[in-house]
Amino acid sequence: MVEIVPGVSRTFTEFLLLPNRTTAECTPAKVDLGTPLVRHAVGATASIRLSVPFTSAIMQAVGSPRLAVALARSGGLSFLHHNQSVEDQADAVRFVKNFKAGFVVSDTTVRPTDSLRHLVGLMKATGHNTAAVTEDGSPHGRFVGLVTSRDFHSARHDLDLPVAERMRPVDTLTCGKEGITLSEANTLLWEGRLDCLPVVDGAGHLQHLVFRSDYADHKQFPGAVVDAAKRFRVGAGVNTHDYRDRVPALVAAGVDVLCLDSSDGYSDWQAEALRWVKREFPEVPIGGGNVVDGEAFRFLADAGADFVKVGIGGGSICITRDQKGIGRGQASAVMDVAEARDAYARSTGEYVPICSDGGLLHDYHMALAMAMGADFVMMGRYFARFDQSPGKKVRIGGSVFKEYWGEGSSRARNWQRYDQGEDKLHFEEGVDGYVPYVGDLGDALALTVAKIKATMASCGAASIPVFQSTARVTLVSEQSYQENAAAVAVREDADTTLG
Numbered sequence: 001m002v003e004i005v006p007g008v009s010r011t012f013t014e015f016l017l018l019p020n021r022t023t024a025e026c027t028p029a030k031v032d033l034g035t036p037l038v039r040h041a042v043g044a045t046a047s048i049r050l051s052v053p054f055t056s057a058i059m060q061a062v063g064s065p066r067l068a069v070a071l072a073r074s075g076g077l078s079f080l081h082h083n084q085s086v087e088d089q090a091d092a093v094r095f096v097k098n099f100k101a102g103f104v105v106s107d108t109t110v111r112p113t114d115s116l117r118h119l120v121g122l123m124k125a126t127g128h129n130t131a132a133v134t135e136d137g138s139p140h141g142r143f144v145g146l147v148t149s150r151d152f153h154s155a156r157h158d159l160d161l162p163v164a165e166r167m168r169p170v171d172t173l174t175c176g177k178e179g180i181t182l183s184e185a186n187t188l189l190w191e192g193r194l195d196c197l198p199v200v201d202g203a204g205h206l207q208h209l210v211f212r213s214d215y216a217d218h219k220q221f222p223g224a225v226v227d228a229a230k231r232f233r234v235g236a237g238v239n240t241h242d243y244r245d246r247v248p249a250l251v252a253a254g255v256d257v258l259c260l261d262s263s264d265g266y267s268d269w270q271a272e273a274l275r276w277v278k279r280e281f282p283e284v285p286i287g288g289g290n291v292v293d294g295e296a297f298r299f300l301a302d303a304g305a306d307f308v309k310v311g312i313g314g315g316s317i318c319i320t321r322d323q324k325g326i327g328r329g330q331a332s333a334v335m336d337v338a339e340a341r342d343a344y345a346r347s348t349g350e351y352v353p354i355c356s357d358g359g360l361l362h363d364y365h366m367a368l369a370m371a372m373g374a375d376f377v378m379m380g381r382y383f384a385r386f387d388q389s390p391g392k393k394v395r396i397g398g399s400v401f402k403e404y405w406g407e408g409s410s411r412a413r414n415w416q417r418y419d420q421g422e423d424k425l426h427f428e429e430g431v432d433g434y435v436p437y438v439g440d441l442g443d444a445l446a447l448t449v450a451k452i453k454a455t456m457a458s459c460g461a462a463s464i465p466v467f468q469s470t471a472r473v474t475l476v477s478e479q480s481y482q483e484n485a486a487a488v489a490v491r492e493d494a495d496t497t498l499g
Helices: 065-073 086-099 116-126 182-191 212-220 243-253 268-280 294-303 320-324 330-348 363-371 441-458 464-470 478-483
Strands: 015-018 054-056 077-080 130-134 143-148 196-200 206-211 235-238 257-260 286-291 308-310 354-357 376-379 393-396 399-405 432-436 472-475
Touching: 015 363, 054 065, 065 077, 065 086, 065 441, 077 086, 086 243, 116 130, 130 206, 143 196, 182 196, 182 206, 182 212, 206 212, 235 243, 243 257, 243 268, 257 268, 268 286, 268 294, 286 294, 286 354, 294 308, 294 330, 308 330, 330 354, 330 363, 363 376, 363 441, 363 464
Parallel strands: 054 077, 054 376, 077 235, 235 257, 257 286, 286 308, 308 354, 354 376
Antiparallel strands: 015 472, 130 143, 196 206, 393 399, 399 432
16 A cells, blocks of 8 residues: 655745844854765765855756856856767866866967967867967977967968967966976966966976966955866766766866766666766765655665755756656755755764755745755756856847756757656656846855845854754745735836825
8 A cells, every 4th residue: 555654745935934043143244155065974074065055957958167167166066967978078077177277287289380270269169368389289298389369360360370470489488397386376477477377397398377367266256166276166967877988088077076867866777876986986976866755865875975966846847746746845855855864974974965956946945945954955947047057048028038948858858867768758857948037147146145144144053054953944824925915016106206
């Protein structure tokens, strides 16, 4: 006979937070939103932490390299989607890893005999406007000069000229020697009023480039999520079908963390994939999911998952519940899994963070998710609205929107994520639509962060762990919603007030 799980399947919208005492030390400015991304020993610091508890969904409509850069700069992390070729996904990882760093291995390198036309094409492909010139055109060839987009103009110079005609030769440049520290390199950049410092070895071979813009970027965004080499961190989604080919390529490209992407992660296939990755690449963290209860969490944690995603059917464009009748209200799912996570930590001494994925309609829902136990959240619709997302901008009825489509839609046809039998998508589990265009990610995310910090301060919590241990919530009735929804006539003309 079917088992009826006690309790009602509840969503975030059914709850409100009760304020706790706010001390003089607990102000929004002092709230710390730092959180662990991956498994770690209880009492220790995770190898990867986020400055803000936000990750982007593993979706074509969301996961672009541009968005990954913007989100890492703002303190979060993006997962690049796997519904593309292995080569394209690895290239996207490389783009993010090479975008900003301390010591950069040049990915825009030419020979002195290459044409300016070839250089223009290479700069367009990499998005960089500074190229190293080496004898053989390799990143570590014998260094002979630098050329930037300011050294020539396509309308003024013959693009069939060799790069040697417009480059700045090595004997006119300031170079650092191999072994120089990043602090010493930045000193040379600023004292010499340089934009780029080449670093060469004793034989004159190029090793790295150091850019002044990276120094300024770091000072402007001190909470950026970076690795030991000051490169932006980036994640990548993988599936349970081609992971043996995809994972090695992503690791070679420099990916920081992986995540198995499935609408239902409670499966032997996902456990097998987790064990394979942990055996072949033990240094690379990998998450699992999605799940909606503690039993499924324990299954994936035992298989080696470094974090677990929670949520089935709660996404704004997910119709899995309608099509298959499976899922759970996101609030109930998060609380159940959080209880299992804490029990797992007590019994094993290892803390496996959980991610709330889906069901976040308002900014305060993010605060509720963390109060109920989530260490960080994953969002699709939220990030699809920004300039940095891949969707096109369209104008509808005088308003501007961005395209947004689900991985289970016919447009995405991500059969690897939705296992429906055979290598194809028999029916849709997502829709294709639009979301209101907002603008730049950084500006909107800063507003969301401000709201969450203010909420946590009102609840007397200056950190996410304190929030999780002290937060109080109350169920909300329909009448409670109507209580603060009285109709107010909107003033259309401020000059027509009556005396």
